Amino acid sequence: MRKVPTAAIRYIKLGAGGRWEGALDRGWLEWGTADDRHVAGLGGDWKAVYEAYVAKGRVPATATGYTTEAKAFFDADPAVTWITFARGRMWWCVAESKVQAIEGAGDASGAFYRMARGGWQDRDANGVVLDLDRLSTRLTQLQGYQRSICRLTADQKELCLRYINATLDPVQTAMTAARDDLKQHLRTLIRRLAWRDFEQLIDLAFARTGWTRVSSLGGTMKDVDLVVEQSFTRERMSVQIKSKADQRTIDDYAKRLGERAPRERIMLICHSPIGKLTAPPPLQERRLELVMDEEIADLSINAGLVDWVIARSL
Structure with missing residues (x-):
């Protein structure tokens, strides 16, 4: 995915209640209603556009707002990035300059469109989906904007660019490095655990991530x-826990666990794999899930078990 060096970012609402979200599939930006059709015929005379809105019965403040939105949509600046929120994700694009009328526009579409260069994107520069649940409300609060188009504040612009370009600020970078260091040290400590302690660690991790043990432990x-x-x-x-395992062990347990009730998922967890291990082909459409090494350290961190590991590994 390309990165976005941009002079300005604008938010555009895809119709009231998201009724113009089809624009994402058509690969264009939409704006305007029947009340805005006069904009195209006034050739950028924004004073005339404003006066036409007033003549239609709009109060001056509303006419000014509509004129500002029209000017933004008809602006041919190629350096502007557009964003919107729909389908649980943030979308972004750079628009072509040409504005075209939408024939037979109604409630399901706007009055005008501009093609999105390369279509709308919903991923960052690393190809990660821009899911709303991982974005700051400082940015997603734009969804509550009552009109159709607005500029982002300086803070929102900086935040938006970081999301799209998949970059971190210095504090995030430092914290990411610290977490990586923690994970590496935790891997070492987990390998020191006695087998019973390792088994208990996995039991606790499952419990803290929403799973309840329904069997005796080991x-x-x-x-x-x-x-x-x-x-x-x-x-x-069903879970098998091993301190060490090679590929032969993995293949053997895949077969044995695969004979259990077909409704169950099957998993093997190992903190010290021997060689590069891969899950064998699915048995009866069910594949053995492998959780190894770094994944166990991540699981321990996410489950809040760092102090527990430190204490048990002394």
Whole structure:
């Protein structure tokens, strides 16, 4: 994905209630209603555009707002990036200069459109989807804007560019590096754990991430160390926990766990894999899930078990 060095960023609402979201699929920006059709015929005479709105019965403040939006939409500046929010994601594009009328426009579409160069994008420069649930409300609050088009504040612009270009500010960069260091040290400590402690770590991690153990812990079940269940979905998973494992071990457990009830997910967790391990082909459309090494450190961090690991690894 390309990065965006831009002079300005504008937000555009895709119709009231998102009724113009089809513009995303058509690859263009839409704006305007039947009340705005006079804009195209006035050739950039914004005073005349304003006066026409007043003549239509708009109060001066409203006429000014409509004129400002029209000017922004008809602006041919190629350095402007446009953003919008729809379908649970942020979308962005750079628009072609030419403004064209939409024939037979109604409630389902605007009065004018501009083609989005390369279409609308919903991913950052690293190809990661710009899901709204990972964006700051300092930016997503634009969804509550009552009109159709607005500029971003300096803070919103900086934030938006960081999201699109997948860049971090110095504090985020430092914290990311610190977390990476923590993860590497935690991997070392996890490998020091006695087997029973490692098994308990995994049990605690499951419990803190929404899984409930429905079996006794280790020792009494053939091929399985614990069976866990999601309280809400009732999804079950059989888990085998190993300190070390090679590919032969993985293949063997894939076959043995694959013989369990077909409704269960099956997983093998290992903190010290021997060689590069891969899950074998699915058995009865069910693949053995592998959780290894760094993933266990991530799981421990996310489950708030760092202090527990430190204490048990002394």
